Amino acid sequence: MSYKQLQHAVWITLLIFSLQSCALLEKDTVDARHKIVVSYETAQTTTGDAIFQIVKEGKDLEVLSDALSSRIRMPQDLPVVFKDLKVYNAYYNPQEKNITMDYWVIAYFANALYNMTPLSDEDLIEAVENISTFIALHETGHAFIDLLSLPALGNEEQAADEFATLQLLQTGQGDKALIAAITFFSMYYQNQNQQPGTNVIQYSDEHPLDIQRYYNIVSLIYGSNPAKYEFLVTQGLLPEARAKRSEYDYQEKTQRWNEALADYIR
Ligand SMILES: [Zn+2]
Numbered sequence: 001m002s003y004k005q006l007q008h009a010v011w012i013t014l015l016i017f018s019l020q021s022c023a024l025l026e027k028d029t030v031d032a033r034h035k036i037v038v039s040y041e042t043a044q045t046t047t048g049d050a051i052f053q054i055v056k057e058g059k060d061l062e063v064l065s066d067a068l069s070s071r072i073r074m075p076q077d078l079p080v081v082f083k084d085l086k087v088y089n090a091y092y093n094p095q096e097k098n099i100t101m102d103y104w105v106i107a108y109f110a111n112a113l114y115n116m117t118p119l120s121d122e123d124l125i126e127a128v129e130n131i132s133t134f135i136a137l138h139e140t141g142h143a144f145i146d147l148l149s150l151p152a153l154g155n156e157e158q159a160a161d162e163f164a165t166l167q168l169l170q171t172g173q174g175d176k177a178l179i180a181a182i183t184f185f186s187m188y189y190q191n192q193n194q195q196p197g198t199n200v201i202q203y204s205d206e207h208p209l210d211i212q213r214y215y216n217i218v219s220l221i222y223g224s225n226p227a228k229y230e231f232l233v234t235q236g237l238l239p240e241a242r243a244k245r246s247e248y249d250y251q252e253k254t255q256r257w258n259e260a261l262a263d264y265i266r
Helices: 003-032 046-057 060-071 103-116 121-147 156-169 172-194 211-224 240-264
Strands: 036-040 078-083 090-093 098-102
Touching (some): 036 046, 098 103, 103 121, 156 211, 156 240, 211 240
Parallel strands (some): 036 078
């Protein structure tokens, strides 16, 4: 082998080696990139199955979860598991570090919606997906507060709502889903008020989504873009007195979440 050939061989070897280490490096980085992993257990009941068929087809939650996973460094994977439990609940388990979504809590809201207003199958399916996505993101808010040991963000239920709302507002598809979910919750409370004594479903860590939390969410949406969401005030979904503070509230809450997550942004 001539010197030139030898030099060439060494160069090729070095090149191959560096490509391999690049590949290794890339593989390590990919492996270290923990994700929100959404999965759906097969349902054993008719009700559970009806919801299972809808939510496993919906892609909003997967898209939002992937976007979050690629933006925020997580210390481990966060499983979000849909199950047929009939406990009417959705919760984050801080010991197991996972989220459980019972098909029945979604069925409960879907049923309430169906009883309130005539909807086409298509609209009902979309509402189920939107409600499911909002609840799952709320629980993801709880999970991030725990997994990332985020500093105090005030009342944790409110903080989790803020997290879900801000995430949804940041995507074009999400804001539509958010409005749909919020419109539904509004109708739900109006209906509850007309039927005193009706059991209020408790979802998310034993705290019902009360009317106060509803107004906080609507205020955030409006505050993110008062011109775009003017209808929230004109249609009476948000009182004008509250709307005056909304823009400031939105900026303050966005900043608070950005600061809390700053160390974990890729
Ligand atoms: Zn909660």
